[in-house]
Amino acid sequence: MAQWKRICTLDEIPRLGARVVERGAPPNIALFRTADDQVFALLDQCPHKQGPLSQGLVTDTHVTCPLHGWRISLVDGQAQGADAGCAATVPVQLEDGWISLESSHESH
Numbered sequence: 258m259a260q261w262k263r264i265c266t267l268d269e270i271p272r273l274g275a276r277v278v279e280r281g282a283p284p285n286i287a288l289f290r291t292a293d294d295q296v297f298a299l300l301d302q303c304p305h306k307q308g309p310l311s312q313g314l315v316t317d318t319h320v321t322c323p324l325h326g327w328r329i330s331l332v333d334g335q336a337q338g339a340d341a342g343c344a345a346t347v348p349v350q351l352e353d354g355w356i357s358l359e360s361s362h363e364s365h
Contacts, residue, residue: 261350261357267294268354275311275320277301278358286347287311288356289331291318296356297331298349304329304342 270276270290278286278298287301287310295318301311308324318331328337334344348359 259348260360262360263355263357264288265356266354267296267351267356270296270356273315275313275315277309277311285311286358287320288349289315289320291315291331294351295331296349296351298347298358299329299331299334300345300347302344303327304334304336304344305340310344 264278270288272290272292274290276288278288280286284300284302287299289297299310301309303310303322305327306324308322310320310322310329312323313320319328320331321328327340329344330337334346336342350357
């Protein structure tokens, strides 16, 4: 059974925004909040040139890398369109307003 560690409340991440969770060694984890309060977590590096996805533009269930414009799915980490690559997803849950990460992913 998975062990979960509380990270922050939903209100601590702006809608269509992100928050970085430091792991002690790169890459960190990026938490994303959609306009309809879904929460996703990816390793905070684009599969293209390792750009910080947490600094990208969030739209619907995608984030656009700030370095070269790659569009990454928050659902499965897959690059969209003609781009190929995948950002690793991290198990995340939202319960009673709290965002938690599976503890095996929270620290490196």
